[in-house]
Amino acid sequence: MRKFYPTGQEFEIDPVCEMKVDPKNPPFQVVHKGRTYYFCSEVCKHLFERIPDQYVRIEEDKV
Numbered sequence: 418m419r420k421f422y423p424t425g426q427e428f429e430i431d432p433v434c435e436m437k438v439d440p441k442n443p444p445f446q447v448v449h450k451g452r453t454y455y456f457c458s459e460v461c462k463h464l465f466e467r468i469p470d471q472y473v474r475i476e477e478d479k480v
Contacts, residue, residue, distance in 0.1 A: 429454075432472040433461035449473065 428437040431454075438444070438455040445456040449469045456462040465472050 431455060431457045431461050433464050434458075 427440065429440045429443070430436070431438050434457060436457040438457050440453075440455055443455040445459055445462040447454050447456070447462060447465060447469075449465075450473075454465060454469075454472075456465065
């Protein structure tokens with residue numbers, strides 16, 4: 418989920434903890450079903466990898 422901020426900088430939202438992640442320099446990322454997801458930590462990345470459809474569904478419900 419891409420967000421824009423007043424500074425003009427673009428961020429992605431970690432689908433697990435909802436923190437802002439800079440997609441140009443992400444600490445962790447995973448490609449799931451052709452889409453890249455960005456994560457703030459290895460813990461969030463591992464949680465997503467265990468049950469990705471749970472987090473993808475949560476993100477889709479927010480849209």
